[in-house]
Amino acid sequence: METIIILLVGVLVSVATYLLLSKNVIRVVLGTALLSHAVHLLLLTMGGLKRGSVPILGDQPETYTDALPQALILTAIVISFAVTAFFLVLVFRTYQQTNTDNLHELKGADNE
Amino acid sequence: MTLIHYLILMPILAAAFIPLLGVGAPKLHLGWGAITVPILLFSFFVSYVPAIASGDVFSASVAWMQALDLHFAIHLDGLSLIFTLLITGIGSLVVLYSIFYMSKERESLAHFYAYLLLFMGAMLGVVLSDNLMVLYLFWELTSVSSFLLIAFWFRRKNSRYGAQKSFLITVGGGISMLVGFIMLHVMSGTNSIQEIIAMRDTLHEHSLFVPALVLILIGAFTKSAQFPFHIWLPDAMEAPTPVSAYLHSATMVKAGLFLVARFTPVFGGEATWFWLVSGVGIFTMFWGSFSAVKQKDLKALLAYSTISQLGLIMSLFGLGSAALQGGASTESVLYTKAIFAALFHLVNHSTFKGALFMIVGIVDHEVGTRDLRKLGGLIAFMPVTFSLAVISSFSMAGLPPFNGFLSKEMFFTAVLNANQMTLFSMETWGLLFPIVAWIGSVFTFAYSMILVFRTFLGPYRREKLEKTPHEAPIGMLISPIILCGLIVLVFFMPNQLSHYLLSPAMNSILPTYANMDGLIPHISAWHGFNLELLMTIGVAVIGAVAVKTLRYWYLVYDFFPEHRSIDSGYRWMLSAGERLSHQATSRYMTGFLRHYLYYIYGFLLLITGGTLLLSGSIIIDPSGDAPVAVYEVIIVLVMAAAAIGIPFTKSRMTAALLNGVLGYSIAIFFVLFRAPDLALTQLVVETVTTVLFLLCFHHLPEWSREERSLKVRLPKLLVSIGMGALTVLIALSVQGNRLFDSISSYFEDSYDLAGGRNIVNSILGDFRAFDTMLEVVVLFIAGIGVYTLVTLKAPKGEDERERE
Numbered sequence: 001m002e003t004i005i006i007l008l009v010g011v012l013v014s015v016a017t018y019l020l021l022s023k024n025v026i027r028v029v030l031g032t033a034l035l036s037h038a039v040h041l042l043l044l045t046m047g048g049l050k051r052g053s054v055p056i057l058g059d060q061p062e063t064y065t066d067a068l069p070q071a072l073i074l075t076a077i078v079i080s081f082a083v084t085a086f087f088l089v090l091v092f093r094t095y096q097q098t099n100t101d102n103l104h105e106l107k108g109a110d111n112e
Numbered sequence: 113m114t115l116i117h118y119l120i121l122m123p124i125l126a127a128a129f130i131p132l133l134g135v136g137a138p139k140l141h142l143g144w145g146a147i148t149v150p151i152l153l154f155s156f157f158v159s160y161v162p163a164i165a166s167g168d169v170f171s172a173s174v175a176w177m178q179a180l181d182l183h184f185a186i187h188l189d190g191l192s193l194i195f196t197l198l199i200t201g202i203g204s205l206v207v208l209y210s211i212f213y214m215s216k217e218r219e220s221l222a223h224f225y226a227y228l229l230l231f232m233g234a235m236l237g238v239v240l241s242d243n244l245m246v247l248y249l250f251w252e253l254t255s256v257s258s259f260l261l262i263a264f265w266f267r268r269k270n271s272r273y274g275a276q277k278s279f280l281i282t283v284g285g286g287i288s289m290l291v292g293f294i295m296l297h298v299m300s301g302t303n304s305i306q307e308i309i310a311m312r313d314t315l316h317e318h319s320l321f322v323p324a325l326v327l328i329l330i331g332a333f334t335k336s337a338q339f340p341f342h343i344w345l346p347d348a349m350e351a352p353t354p355v356s357a358y359l360h361s362a363t364m365v366k367a368g369l370f371l372v373a374r375f376t377p378v379f380g381g382e383a384t385w386f387w388l389v390s391g392v393g394i395f396t397m398f399w400g401s402f403s404a405v406k407q408k409d410l411k412a413l414l415a416y417s418t419i420s421q422l423g424l425i426m427s428l429f430g431l432g433s434a435a436l437q438g439g440a441s442t443e444s445v446l447y448t449k450a451i452f453a454a455l456f457h458l459v460n461h462s463t464f465k466g467a468l469f470m471i472v473g474i475v476d477h478e479v480g481t482r483d484l485r486k487l488g489g490l491i492a493f494m495p496v497t498f499s500l501a502v503i504s505s506f507s508m509a510g511l512p513p514f515n516g517f518l519s520k521e522m523f524f525t526a527v528l529n530a531n532q533m534t535l536f537s538m539e540t541w542g543l544l545f546p547i548v549a550w551i552g553s554v555f556t557f558a559y560s561m562i563l564v565f566r567t568f569l570g571p572y573r574r575e576k577l578e579k580t581p582h583e584a585p586i587g588m589l590i591s592p593i594i595l596c597g598l599i600v601l602v603f604f605m606p607n608q609l610s611h612y613l614l615s616p617a618m619n620s621i622l623p624t625y626a627n628m629d630g631l632i633p634h635i636s637a638w639h640g641f642n643l644e645l646l647m648t649i650g651v652a653v654i655g656a657v658a659v660k661t662l663r664y665w666y667l668v669y670d671f672f673p674e675h676r677s678i679d680s681g682y683r684w685m686l687s688a689g690e691r692l693s694h695q696a697t698s699r700y701m702t703g704f705l706r707h708y709l710y711y712i713y714g715f716l717l718l719i720t721g722g723t724l725l726l727s728g729s730i731i732i733d734p735s736g737d738a739p740v741a742v743y744e745v746i747i748v749l750v751m752a753a754a755a756i757g758i759p760f761t762k763s764r765m766t767a768a769l770l771n772g773v774l775g776y777s778i779a780i781f782f783v784l785f786r787a788p789d790l791a792l793t794q795l796v797v798e799t800v801t802t803v804l805f806l807l808c809f810h811h812l813p814e815w816s817r818e819e820r821s822l823k824v825r826l827p828k829l830l831v832s833i834g835m836g837a838l839t840v841l842i843a844l845s846v847q848g849n850r851l852f853d854s855i856s857s858y859f860e861d862s863y864d865l866a867g868g869r870n871i872v873n874s875i876l877g878d879f880r881a882f883d884t885m886l887e888v889v890v891l892f893i894a895g896i897g898v899y900t901l902v903t904l905k906a907p908k909g910e911d912e913r914e915r916e
Contacts, residue, residue, distance in 0.1 A: 003734045021709055037775065042843060052786070065787075085898055090897075
């Protein structure tokens, strides 16, 4: 299971990188969103998959799956959401201001 | 820490407190506060003179960084003592002079004296350090303080130019010297100069010996303004005159001479050392005096004169180093006279050149110009200054009864002795030394006379001067009067100076000759009609004729036009360097986001991937994997297809929905992998994100097609696949080698510790609550950002706030 998920993460990272290298701003934002999906999956996989039960303490003592990556991912999901939201508004605003969503046209002047 | 350590640090600390004094006592001229430091230091160092003269040396070390062999080690011997007395003695006189030269109302005195004291401490550090690295530290600190002082009037373009030039050249030389020091450390295994001197015999055979020698000499030559590095000194004359008198004639430029003297016991006797030091020195002596004659600005004339005199002393150190070739003997003691002459002239030069700078400062201050074409006839207005000028410049020209005569005669003796040498193929080339020395001395005589007679005699033209000249205030005259007194005093009592200061220094430069008979010559003004005296008479006669006939042979200087000088070479190098670096930078700093990402990804792939491959840490071991169900494979395939589909979609709407498919699939995986909290959060966040995307699309145009050409797409594809592959390899390797056990069992007593049954929630809300709080802060910041961007109403192209 882990190997399959890691391969999937590889595919997601590749597509995310490809999108980040685009000239359209929306594609770049999509790339960052995709990249965070990949990272979340990767983090969870690194903790080991399907070992033990849901990390909620019951009355019976038993083994639980690794809770730490889950806590980290929870934080990461929220932060990546905040970043994506900010990016989107930034793109919207940039377009209003400059009338373009093309990064090549947004390139600064030649000197400084 | 010994007293000497504190003496080095005292001026540096005082530099920090000088500005406070200015706040505390606003009516006081800060110079009166600053002058206490050099006077105190001078009296301390004078108290060492009897002990040093009787053969003592003072060494002490404070451990600093043991592992790097870096110690604040000091060594006070005869050589250091001469320099400390010059630094603090001339320093006192210069500060006294500056009190009357620098206007309290117009100048920022707190800066001036802070820099000056900083320099004083740094310079003391240079001459007293016994550790190579500490010596280097103080060496560069003198360059920094010199930079600050040259640029003291930083609103002038020329000041900034001169400061930059001197800094580039001296610090460049300093770096070369540092490399030489490191080589010395590699050869000897120690940073202590005295220990290196003690093992000098074992170093000669080492292959780094000559490279280290050359690199250290470059440091010395740049600092002491030797040809072709001398070009910074004339531009350094933009500094206030007290600074020129102090740093750029009496002390800092002598640091190179100190370095050469200090390392003579190590490198002396080596042919490369002999030829570089004496050859560069004697040529600099000639070139400096030759260039000085054509100068129109008095300070520029003095600058070239300083270059020439430094060259003279340098060449003497070089010639004297021959004495160390093959062991001390009664014959080779003859060559040590050159070193003695060097030390003697070094002291004499500080007296007369210091006085001359102060005199030129007085002229500039009272008349308003230093241009020789405008000056003339000042004798009637400034009789005292005139007398002082005569004393100091006649001493510089080498005339009796002044100290310059004695050391100039010894210089002639040394070059004549060099002619007799049978070492280092001197049989062929030896004759050049007396000839070049003599020609250089003729020019020296000529510019000394020009300096006095053009300024003080000749026609007086009031209309060309800015102010009506009058004699300087007594405060400005004290310092040059003291120096001129020394000039005469040394002429009549040279052997006292020799006994107390020069002979201990001789012992430290030539340890193998220590206290040998004939090492310390008896100095006398009259020694019969010998060749040296005839040379001096010849210099005076031909020099006088040269001054009289200057306008006939002045054409010689047309052979050295400005555009072919070393100076223009320096300027060309500077502008070419700027142009080249600008071109190189703009070649890769294109302004395209994609290019920068390529650099980042490229290095990431190269370094991380390379390490992974080279260290052989790729281990793929799927044996510990959890079992796979068919429906899980289906979800994986769906996700992969959705992801790969995104770049190909023609509509951004599809792309956003495909991204949603990915997000919801991940939520399903979270459920399967026993992470219910994550699944819930993911569902909510994914829904909101997709809505946000769609909302945003409402305001944006349909996305344009990306470039289809292979030239653009191929590198994109390669980098993306590379990044994916790298991630997979790293993840698999991590999966394959578990180095540590999981620490999550620690959190399994969350109910006892935090009162929560949900471990994930306990971690977030209790164990790592602070992290969660900061996460909320991040959300908050993002929220403010979003709000600001949405509500900010700046119309296109112009800023509303500016318009209002």
